[in-house]
Amino acid sequence: MSHTAHIRSHRKPRRSASKVAMRAGVAGGVLSTLAVAGASGSANAAEPVTQTLELPTLTADLATQVAQSADATQQAAANYALQAERDTAAAKAAKQAKADLADAKKKAEAKRKAAEEAARKKAAERASRSAERTTLSASAGTGTSVGTSTGSSTATGSAAAVISFVKAQIGKAYVSGATGPSAYDCSGLVQTAFRQVGISLPRVSQDQSTAGTQVSLSNLQPGDILYWGGAGSAYHVAVYVGDGMFVGAQNPSSGVVEKPLSYDPPSGAVRVL
Known part of the structure; x- marks a missing residue:
């Protein structure tokens, strides 16, 4: 037996081919894993790029909303x-x-x-x-007695002319202040009638009631002026035409009419003819 038979060799034992192959496979697997991880990391790194591409869409929507809000505000105003x-x-x-x-x-x-x-x-x-x-x-x-005349009942001369004139005005209108030819008030008719025979009478009833000689109502003659109210304060006048009748511009509803003395007995009379 050699003196070196039990001395261990300091040389490292050779690795078997199977172990080498296994280790190579493990290494390959690790590299593959790293590659997958790298690829995944690359994919994750690309995500911000995708989000950045979506920003224009979001911005357009926001602009539309702002425009709509502005329109709504303007409409509200x-x-x-x-x-x-x-x-x-x-x-x-x-x-x-x-x-x-x-x-x-x-x-x-x-x-x-x-x-x-x-x-x-x-x-x-x-x-x-x-x-x-x-x-x-x-x-x-x-x-x-009122309305019974002891004088002449037949008008002659100026009296006849006055009576003819007032009878011709029967049916015309009563208008306060009017003196003809289409309308009269009571004193306007009397004044205009006597103007036909050249006699100038005062314009109003109060003055006409004192314009001549006062006569009794029992001794009236055609052409006498009848008055209602007191002498000097009369409120209505007319012309006595004989036979117990008078003609006067009575009121707006009646106009110029011929009525009997009994219709509205006068207060007195004056004679100017």
Whole structure:
């Protein structure tokens, strides 16, 4: 036996081919894993690029929303402006309506007062006429008759001309202040009638009731001027035409008419012819 038979060799043992192949496979697997990881890392690294490409789409949508919001704001502003105009117009209309109502009330009040005054005057005239009729009735009871003339009942000369004129005006209108030829008031008719024969009479009833000689109602002659009310304060006049009749411009509803003395007995008479 050799003296070196039990001495171990310091030389490393050779690796077997199978182990080498295994290790190579492991290495290959590791490299493959690294490659996959690298590829995955590369894929992950590419994701921000994909997000960056989507930004223009998001920006366009945002611009659309901003534009729509601006349109809505503008429309709302227009609506507010229109509502403000309507409110202003409504306020103006309400103010005008209030003013019109106040004016209408004022006019209605004025008309009411005028109607009351007219009614008061009319009542006073009726009361005056009633008093005059009472006086005339009392006179009749003492032997004085109204409407029976002891003088001539046939008009001649100027009286005939006056009577012819007033009878020709029968049917024409009564208009306060009118003196013909299409309309008259009571004193306008008398004044115009006597102007036909050259006699100038005062314009109003009060003055015409004192323009001549006072005569009794029982001694009337055609052409005498009849008056209602007091002498100097008469409110109505007419012309006596004979046979118990007179012609006068009575009122707006009757116009110029011929009536008997009993229709509305006069207060007195004057003679100018």
